[in-house]
Amino acid sequence: MTVTVQELLLSRIRDVPDHPKPGVLFKDITPLLADPEAFTALTEALSALCATHGATKVVGLEARGFILAAPVAVRAGLGFVPVRKAGKLPGATLSQAYALEYGTAEIEVHAEDLGADDRVMVIDDVLATGGTAEASLELIRRAGADVAGVAMLMELGFLGGRVRLEPVLRGAPLEALITL
Structure with a gap:
């Protein structure tokens, strides 16, 4: 029996009840990262989306987005740009607040890491309510770059992040390898 990439990835994501607080079912991706077959499949799937959408750079959102986006950028032959929490980057930065x-x-x-010639693929592990992704799209555009798309390992559809992002996507694709 052949296992799809989505089935492989989902089989390596562990549910952790009541973390980080009671009532939350945390989706732990560390077993997926520890499995070379699953991690490679994830990296290849996300790098294929970069190629499909004509990305020239990959942005990873702090913190787990870094873990995914850096190897995707290497695999796709693109530059990697971290989007960090305020105060973590030295030098001139652009910032974006969100609720x-x-x-x-x-x-x-970093203000100089993105510019008018860039088409940026935003990568993160989970799309939940969409606040961080929304802020990153605004930040990328303020830097003068174009958004090629947003790619997530998993989307928690019941939290409404996709609906929140629709207006700020401005036609850019939003893709999730797994939707729960």
Whole structure:
């Protein structure tokens, strides 16, 4: 019996009840990362999306997005640009604030890492409510770059992140390898 990439990936994601707080079912991707077959399949699937959508750079969102986006960039032959929490990058940065459930957060990118010639694929592990992805799209465009697309390992559809992102995608594709 042949196993699809989605089945392989899903079989390596562990559910952790009540983490980080009671009532939350955390999706732990560390077993997937520890399995070379699954991690390679994930990297190849995401790098194929970069090629399909004509990306010239890959942005990884802190923190687990870094783990996925860096090898995808290498596999696709593209540059990798980290989008970090505020205060983590040295030098001149652009920043974007966004709303959390209780309060706000801010992300940053080096101002010189993205420009008008770039088509950027945003990569992260999970699309939940969409706040971080939304802020990253705004930040990328403020840097002068074009958004080639957004690619996620998994989308938690019941949390409405896709609906939230629709207006800021501006026609750019949003792809999730697994939707729950």
